Amino acid sequence: MSVLEKKIATDIxxxxxxxxxxxxxxxxxxxxxxxxxxxxxxxxxxxSKMIFEDQLAAIKKDSKKSGTTEGEFDLxxxxxxxxxxxxxxxxxxxxxxxxxxxxxxxxxxxxxGHEQYTRNMATGASTADLAIILIDARHGIxxxxxxxxxxxxxxxxxxxxxxVNKMDLMDFSEDVYENIKKEYLSFAKDIGLSEDITLIPLxxxxxxxxxxxxxxxxxxxxxxxxxxxxxxxxxxxxxxVHFRMPVQYVNxxxxxxxxxxxxxxxxxxKVGESITVLPSGKCSKVKEIVTYDGNLEYAYVxxxxxxxxxxxxxxxxxxxxxxxxxxxxxxxxxxxxxVWMSEEPLLKHKQYFIKRASSVVVGxxxxxxxxTDVNTQEHQSANLLNLxxxxxxxxxxxxxxxxxxxxxxxxMGSFIIIDRVTNNTxxxxxxxxxxxxxxxxxxxxxxxxxxxxxxxxxxxxxxxxAKEIF
Numbered sequence: 122m123s124v125l126e127k128k129i130a131t132d133i134x135x136x137x138x139x140x141x142x143x144x145x146x147x148x149x150x151x152x153x154x155x156x157x158x159x160x161x162x163x164x165x166x167x168x169s170k171m172i173f174e175d176q177l178a179a180i181k182k183d184s185k186k187s188g189t190t191e192g193e194f195d196l197x198x199x200x201x202x203x204x205x206x207x208x209x210x211x212x213x214x215x216x217x218x219x220x221x222x223x224x225x226x227x228x229x230x231x232x233x234g235h236e237q238y239t240r241n242m243a244t245g246a247s248t249a250d251l252a253i254i255l256i257d258a259r260h261g262i263x264x265x266x267x268x269x270x271x272x273x274x275x276x277x278x279x280x281x282x283x284x285v286n287k288m289d290l291m292d293f294s295e296d297v298y299e300n301i302k303k304e305y306l307s308f309a310k311d312i313g314l315s316e317d318i319t320l321i322p323l324x325x326x327x328x329x330x331x332x333x334x335x336x337x338x339x340x341x342x343x344x345x346x347x348x349x350x351x352x353x354x355x356x357x358x359x360x361x362v363h364f365r366m367p368v369q370y371v372n373x374x375x376x377x378x379x380x381x382x383x384x385x386x387x388x389x390x391k392v393g394e395s396i397t398v399l400p401s402g403k404c405s406k407v408k409e410i411v412t413y414d415g416n417l418e419y420a421y422v423x424x425x426x427x428x429x430x431x432x433x434x435x436x437x438x439x440x441x442x443x444x445x446x447x448x449x450x451x452x453x454x455x456x457x458x459x460v461w462m463s464e465e466p467l468l469k470h471k472q473y474f475i476k477r478a479s480s481v482v483v484g485x486x487x488x489x490x491x492x493t494d495v496n497t498q499e500h501q502s503a504n505l506l507n508l509x510x511x512x513x514x515x516x517x518x519x520x521x522x523x524x525x526x527x528x529x530x531x532x533m534g535s536f537i538i539i540d541r542v543t544n545n546t547x548x549x550x551x552x553x554x555x556x557x558x559x560x561x562x563x564x565x566x567x568x569x570x571x572x573x574x575x576x577x578x579x580x581x582x583x584x585x586x587a588k589e590i591f
Contacts, residue, residue, distance in 0.1 A: 143221065146350060149230040149245045151273070152255035153265035157286045159216075161255065161325035161346075162231050166220055168332035169347060224351040232269075239495065239509040240462035243272055243549065247535070250355050251280040253346075258291045258322075261301050267308060268495040274314045275458060275511065275551070277528055279358050281309075281318045282349055288338070289324040295340045298322045312498055317353070321346055359422045364388030364396075365449070365525070365533050366442040367478035372427055380411055380427035381436055386478070386532030387525075388444070390428070391419040395445040398436050399523040404445055405432040439480030441523050441533075449533065451523045454487070454556035457516045458527075459538070461506040463547040467538070468505050473547065474539035475518060478532055483541075484518040506548075515556050527551035 150158040216231040230245035246252065252273040256266055273281065283305055291297045302320045309318060321330055322338055323346060329335035332347045344352075365386045372380040390396070390407060397404050410417040411427040420426045428442065443449060461467050467486060475484040492503035492512040506512045527534030538548040 148251040151269040153263040156255035157325045246276045283320040360387035364444045389421040397445045399441045405430040452555040453518045459550045461548045466505040477536040487515045487517040
């Protein structure tokens with residue numbers, strides 16, 4: 122029995138209390154097929170002592186019939202749980218695994234490398250703080266490596282760890298690592314991936330530089346993968362300035378209490394502060410911040426709370442609470458990026474449900490600017506989007522929506538596209554900005570209207586100007 126198992130068995134309450142307030146890091150593993158993504162996760166779990174003995178015994182047994190290591194202990198089977206995955210030795214569905222260390226809690230999403238599963242990779246990346254992009258040291262940067270790097274950028278992942286894997290098969294050559302490093306950093310610059318990028322040479326199969334530093338890479342002066350994951354700074358990624366809370370539920374247990382429940386997507390709110398509810402624009406002040414553990418004086422991003430107000434305001438699910446002095450913009454036409462996830466293509470002018478946080482409106486794609494070839498990052502003309510394609514389009518909604526650009530606030534700038542008949546989720550999107558073509562067209566229309574009005578006024582009232590009327 123491991124130290125962790127003994128601690129859980131003897132004093133589960135103190136163990137839970139100890140880990141309750143640890144910071145959570147969500148990350149994904151991605152890259153080309155057979156780069157070793159599942160093996161790397163298995164190695165992380167194994168070497169950080171997060172595999173229980175019964176799991177270990179089961180994996181050892183399965184390795185003999187389903188493993189990809191010729192009967193040896195196959196760590197990838199910890200993640201690849203589907204029968205079809207084990208038969209083919211690949212990852213198909215997104216697999217989530219949880220583990221903890223003394224410093225942090227982690228949620229891992231192991232995503233597929235195949236191009237046909239691009240939508241699965243995008244799903245795993247949508248909630249990630251960090252992406253581990255694996256590169257096989259034997260083959261260097263592949264098309265799928267570039268595709269996943271592009272999707273990571275598109276989905277706003279701010280921290281990239283490039284794991285140059287299978288270095289044991291290249292005799293831990295420093296030259297091999299340096300050449301891959303140079304090529305990847307050049308590619309990242311070309312696609313605008315200027316976020317925090319760390320490169321680590323390792324062997325997931327043998328554990329070199331995964332949890333412990335390897336003596337086989339004396340030329341590498343960086344950190345291990347686990348040390349990087351435990352210490353990488355993500356606090357600055359959270360927006361603590363602009364308060365946004367989508368209302369998920371109105372809590373009305375009796376005549377004396379009405380609270381508005383939701384998870385704060387950004388910012389900080391304090392008792393007594395003035396808030397505005399959108400889209401109505403009604404204002405009030407925070408009376409109480411209620412939680413299961415008692416009332417709070419203030420609450421911050423990612424906390425689930427119930428807020429009561431000093432005034433009676435008509436607030437429903439889907440409304441947004443913001444601070445009165447820092448309100449977001451609103452619009453009904455947006456320039457958006459869309460990842461299409463359905464066998465049925467995305468068509469122009471077809472109406473769908475557009476769900477952003479807890480609000481749902483009807484909308485349609487008015488036009489496509491282009492679609493992006495995820496393998497080459499080239500822009501191509503488009504009239505529709507097929508399965509796994511990514512496009513840049515103009516989205517039109519039937520009503521105005523308060524928003525923040527996706528790059529600033531994922532919760533306020535992301536949405537999913539839902540079929541109005543089947544209620545199936547068909548695609549995911551990210552708001553880039555309010556549609557510029559729409560605002561320019563309206564400005565042009567107003568300019569023409571003003572010119573005609575001025576001419577009409579001069580004809581009938583030669584001493585007046587149209588601007589004097591307004």
